[in-house]
Amino acid sequence: xxxxxxxxxxxxxxxxxxxxxxxxxxxxxxxxxxxxxxxxxxxxxxxxxxxxxxxxxxxxxxxxxxxxxxxxxx
Amino acid sequence: xxxxxxxxxxxxxxxxxxxxxxxxxxxxxxxxxxxxxxxxxxxxxxxxxxxxxxxxxxxxxxxxxxxxxxxxxxxxxxxxxxxxxxxxxxxxxxxxxxxxxxxxxxxxxxxxxxxxxxxxxxxxxxxxxxxxxxxxxxxxxxxxxxxxxxxxxxxxxxxxxxxxxxxxxxxxxxxxxxxxxxxxxxxxxxxxxxxxxxxxxxxxxxxxxxxxxxxxxxxxxxxxxxxxxxxxxxxxxxxxxxxxxxxxxxxxxxxxxxxxxxxxxxxxxxxxxxxxxxxxxxxxxxxxxxxxxxxxxxxxxxxxxxxxxxxxxxxxxxxxxxxxxxxxxxxxxxxxxxxxxxxxxxxxxxxxxxxxxxxxxxxxxxxxxxxxxxxxxxxxxxxxxxxxxxxxxxxxxxxxxxxxxxxxxxxxxxxxxxxxxxxxxxxxxxxxxxxxxxxxxxxxxxxxxxxxxxxxxxxxxxxxxxxxxxxxxxxxxxxxxxxxxxxxx
Numbered sequence: 001x002x003x004x005x006x007x008x009x010x011x012x013x014x015x016x017x018x019x020x021x022x023x024x025x026x027x028x029x030x031x032x033x034x035x036x037x038x039x040x041x042x043x044x045x046x047x048x049x050x051x052x053x054x055x056x057x058x059x060x061x062x063x064x065x066x067x068x069x070x071x072x073x074x
Numbered sequence: 075x076x077x078x079x080x081x082x083x084x085x086x087x088x089x090x091x092x093x094x095x096x097x098x099x100x101x102x103x104x105x106x107x108x109x110x111x112x113x114x115x116x117x118x119x120x121x122x123x124x125x126x127x128x129x130x131x132x133x134x135x136x137x138x139x140x141x142x143x144x145x146x147x148x149x150x151x152x153x154x155x156x157x158x159x160x161x162x163x164x165x166x167x168x169x170x171x172x173x174x175x176x177x178x179x180x181x182x183x184x185x186x187x188x189x190x191x192x193x194x195x196x197x198x199x200x201x202x203x204x205x206x207x208x209x210x211x212x213x214x215x216x217x218x219x220x221x222x223x224x225x226x227x228x229x230x231x232x233x234x235x236x237x238x239x240x241x242x243x244x245x246x247x248x249x250x251x252x253x254x255x256x257x258x259x260x261x262x263x264x265x266x267x268x269x270x271x272x273x274x275x276x277x278x279x280x281x282x283x284x285x286x287x288x289x290x291x292x293x294x295x296x297x298x299x300x301x302x303x304x305x306x307x308x309x310x311x312x313x314x315x316x317x318x319x320x321x322x323x324x325x326x327x328x329x330x331x332x333x334x335x336x337x338x339x340x341x342x343x344x345x346x347x348x349x350x351x352x353x354x355x356x357x358x359x360x361x362x363x364x365x366x367x368x369x370x371x372x373x374x375x376x377x378x379x380x381x382x383x384x385x386x387x388x389x390x391x392x393x394x395x396x397x398x399x400x401x402x403x404x405x406x407x408x409x410x411x412x413x414x415x416x417x418x419x420x421x422x423x424x425x426x427x428x429x430x431x432x433x434x435x436x437x438x439x440x441x442x443x444x445x446x447x448x449x450x451x452x453x454x455x456x457x458x459x460x461x462x463x464x465x466x467x468x469x470x471x472x473x474x475x476x477x478x479x480x481x482x483x484x485x486x487x488x489x490x491x492x493x494x495x496x497x498x499x500x501x502x503x504x505x506x507x508x509x510x511x512x513x514x515x516x517x518x519x520x521x522x523x524x525x526x527x528x529x530x531x532x533x534x535x536x537x538x539x540x541x542x543x544x545x546x547x548x549x550x551x552x553x554x555x556x557x558x559x560x561x562x563x
Contacts, residue, residue, distance in 0.1 A: 008556050015507070015553045018546060041530030057510060064503040064553055071560060 012068025093298030095226030096273030100353025101182030171421030244315025288446025511550030
């Protein structure tokens with residue numbers, strides 16, 4: 001049980017960070033912060049799709065990660 | 075909080091004043107300026123049209139209010155008609171609409187006050203109004219319909235003076251109805267001013283306090299609608315008859331500005347004081363209403379139980395009030411009048427549409443329900459309410475529509491988390507995580523085989539991205555497995 005709880009905490013933390021990073025990356029991409037859009041050579045139409053994908057990916061990962069991180073102990 | 079224990083002491087006159095008083099918010103008199111910029115002199119028929127559109131649904135409120143005499147208004151009726159998610163959604167949007175309405179009323183108070191004291195900071199004053207009335211509600215106030223009747227009568231009196239003295243002076247301009255933005259401007263102004271008549275449904279919500287509800291509720295609703303349509307139409311007729319729409323739209327408090335042209339500086343002060351009092355009363359009502367909705371939804375198990383906790387000393391739903399106040403303060407701090415107006419309209423358009431559908435459904439599924447009042451010209455009247463409200467949706471600002479969609483998705487999520495159960499949600503998210511893992515694995519594969527090309531990326535950056543995607547895949551799969559095999563709470 002302890003191993004599972006520890007693993008759930010680690011994976012949950014990693015997934016939450018990943019979700020948060022993806023969401024922030026979407027915001028940076030939208031505003032072309034740090035010239036990200038230029039760096040990857042995305043045009044406007046591509047950017048919109050990537051921003052949506054990243055936001056959906058990020059939010060779902062975040063929720064799933066938080067479920068794992070705050071998993072109640074048996 | 076439970077209305078069935080209240081005494082039936084409101085007669086027809088006071089019930090009518092309740093409907094009138096519910097709509098007299100300071101925000102209504104601020105937004106007339108922007109609407110005039112959209113519709114030009116056609117604002118007069120626009121205001122009249124908004125009243126008629128609102129009346130379609132008010133008749134449904136009258137029928138349902140007498141047929142289902144239970145506390146909770148539209149939330150309860152929809153729960154009876156549809157139950158489940160639709161009932162939850164109605165309560166959710168009712169809460170949000172009242173929150174937006176509280177914010178709009180507070181911002182309205184700040185705007186009309188700024189007309190007299192231009193130095194004040196509008197968002198700060200509006201936030202202060204919300205905080206003060208939230209604290210007052212926390213400590214508990216008696217819902218004195220007497221006070222509301224007095225406030226409504228006072229504001230009606232002041233507006234009556236404004237209209238009667240301004241009517242002979244109103245001339246020119248309005249004879250040529252030429253909207254500045256054409257037909258689109260007229261419809262946009264209608265969608266914008268839709269909230270002008272909101273609040274009249276308070277009569278149906280207070281059914282437990284009204285004497286002889288079967289007779290008085292429908293008459294009070296129709297009477298208050300007639301008074302309000304006459305009042306607002308005459309008001310804008312006088313306003314654009316004295317001050318052209320383009321100048322009116324530039325004023326922070328358009329009606330106070332017109333009053334100053336008619337009655338001198340004293341007129342401006344009189345209107346400002348009247349509107350500020352009305353705005354404060356409306357803010358208080360909206361804060362009270364939204365905390366009641368949160369309380370009822372929590373009591374029914376739709377929201378966390380903590381929200382229906384009652385304070386031991388003050389006997390008020392303190393957690394619900396604090397949560398409501400928190401979101402209202404954030405919204406009020408933006409000071410964005412137009413955004414808040416459209417948000418109020420969106421919430422009520424959704425609510426009105428569901429109420430009309432509920433009426434149609436209950437006529438079919440519960441034909442033997444005792445109805446003291448029946449909507450005339452059924453089913454044309456509720457259908458007209460649905461069609462006109464849905465049509466106005468087209469003219470709501472896209473930003474607000476997106477916000478509405480997001481709030482609907484959040485509602486769906488909250489509902490399923492509460493209703494479906496923790497372990498099933500965990501299993502669902504386990505599946506989602508594995509799906510995301512599968513997706514990132516495919517992206518990594520396509521990127522590695524140059525099917526997806528990142529034009530501006532160097533080979534080093536590309537290989538870093540591929541490794542990040544592989545790591546992401548592993549984490550997502552592991553998370554998926556852990557969620558699927560999660561212990562039941």
